[in-house]
Amino acid sequence: MPWKLLLPYKSVFSHFRAPRGLHDSLAMNAARSGYRVFSANSTAASTELAKKITERLGAELGKSVVYQETNGETRVEIKESVRGQDIFIIQTIPRDVNTAVMELLIMAYALKTSCARNIIGVIPYFPYSKQSKMRKRGSIVCKLLASMLAKAGLTHIITMDLHQKEIQGFFSFPVDNLRASPFLLQYIQEEIPDYRNAVIVAKSPGAAKRAQSYAERLRLGLAVIHGEAQCTEQDMDDGRHSPPMLKNATVHPGLELPLMMAKEKPPITVVGDVGGRIAIIVDDIIDDVESFVAAAEILKERGAYKIFVMATHGLLSADAPRLIEESSIDEVVVTNTVPHEVQKLQCPKIKTVDISLILSEAIRRIHNGESMAYLFRNITVDD
Numbered sequence: 001m002p003w004k005l006l007l008p009y010k011s012v013f014s015h016f017r018a019p020r021g022l023h024d025s026l027a028m029n030a031a032r033s034g035y036r037v038f039s040a041n042s043t044a045a046s047t048e049l050a051k052k053i054t055e056r057l058g059a060e061l062g063k064s065v066v067y068q069e070t071n072g073e074t075r076v077e078i079k080e081s082v083r084g085q086d087i088f089i090i091q092t093i094p095r096d097v098n099t100a101v102m103e104l105l106i107m108a109y110a111l112k113t114s115c116a117r118n119i120i121g122v123i124p125y126f127p128y129s130k131q132s133k134m135r136k137r138g139s140i141v142c143k144l145l146a147s148m149l150a151k152a153g154l155t156h157i158i159t160m161d162l163h164q165k166e167i168q169g170f171f172s173f174p175v176d177n178l179r180a181s182p183f184l185l186q187y188i189q190e191e192i193p194d195y196r197n198a199v200i201v202a203k204s205p206g207a208a209k210r211a212q213s214y215a216e217r218l219r220l221g222l223a224v225i226h227g228e229a230q231c232t233e234q235d236m237d238d239g240r241h242s243p244p245m246l247k248n249a250t251v252h253p254g255l256e257l258p259l260m261m262a263k264e265k266p267p268i269t270v271v272g273d274v275g276g277r278i279a280i281i282v283d284d285i286i287d288d289v290e291s292f293v294a295a296a297e298i299l300k301e302r303g304a305y306k307i308f309v310m311a312t313h314g315l316l317s318a319d320a321p322r323l324i325e326e327s328s329i330d331e332v333v334v335t336n337t338v339p340h341e342v343q344k345l346q347c348p349k350i351k352t353v354d355i356s357l358i359l360s361e362a363i364r365r366i367h368n369g370e371s372m373a374y375l376f377r378n379i380t381v382d383d
Contacts, residue, residue, distance in 0.1 A: 035367045039062075040076075040104045041094070050090040052356035062078075064107070082115070083116070084115065104149070119156075120366060122158045123157060124159060124338070125313045125337045156366065158176045160337055178362060181214070194278065198308075201224070209382040213380060214280075224271045279307045284313065286315065292329065292332075293329065315340075316350070329349065334350065336355060
């Protein structure tokens with residue numbers, strides 16, 4: 001008998017009709033979910049790139065609050081619904097790297113628990129990218145950060161000029177590693193008078209591949225600085241480094257290995273002619289500028305009459321602006337992947353190239369499910 005009591009209710013719902021247009025609206029919403037762009041930075045200076053990207057997209061920046069409590073804890077509050085949407089979190093990395101990382105992790109987790117469909121991190125400069133190899137008994141911190149981002153809820157990352165291309169393998173989700181070289185090459189062609197009389201310079205043999213790529217695209221000569229003043233990552237001890245063997249320790253006769261001689265760098269030499277030329281030093285990161293200043297002095301001694309430095313990420317830590325201002329470097333050109341307005345006020349030689357165009361196009365293509373191949377046309381691994 002209880003089932004008979006349900007009949008009146010069944011008959012009532014069977015005659016229910018949705019308002020005209022509601023079915024079409026629901027079908028449209030199911031087929032086309034929206035997207036939102038948020039900034040995970042708590043400082044106003046770090047949100048400039050996010051504002052430029054949203055302006056190019058014709059969208060508004062998502063409503064959220066990111067701040068530090070009195071005890072130093074990071075708090076994130078999402079002020080609008082993100083259910084079922086593609087969310088793009090733009091996070092530029094200021095000097096306080098660890099705070100920026102926590103802001104990104106907490107915002108990603110907040111969006112994940114708010115039922116966002118996809119959470120894509122737009123991180124133009126990926127932090128801890130220099131710690132992507134084992135050093136003595138340390139750790140590969142970049143791999144740890146990749147795991148933390150995945151755990152927090154990120155499903156995709158857009159970044160630019162990773163310090164090591166192999167870092168993409170640390171992630172369990174897609175990574176689009178965009179390139180800034182087209183913008184820097186355009187700056188060279190449009191802003192450096194008589195650039196045809198220039199030579200592309202690698203300040204160490206490790207940067208030779210990038211310099212060669214620039215030289216081939218601009219049809220210019222190539223020079224490489226090599227010698228005792230350079231200390232590259234390849235010269236550091238790796239994770240297999242151990243304390244020296246004790247004198248009285250016994251070794252099995254079958255395990256005697258050939259004795260390797262310690263490395264000794266030759267005197268500084270410049271491989272290539274820079275006399276009477278414009279020298280353009282290219283690299284991916286400019287942070288501690290001592291090596292760039294030293295390279296500029298060497299190039300000046302060899303006859304270069306103008307010296308430019310081109311880099312994607314201008315971290316410019318510590319006394320970098322003062323050292324650049326007092327050096328033989330004529331101009332330092334970096335992109336706005338990292339906020340550096342304070343450094344520009346301290347050193348007029350620092351110039352900025354805007355890369356918000358390619359980031360906004362990447363966001364649009366990912367949301368619409370379009371191919372990213374257009375953004376990588378004529379791009380090689382060495383760029």
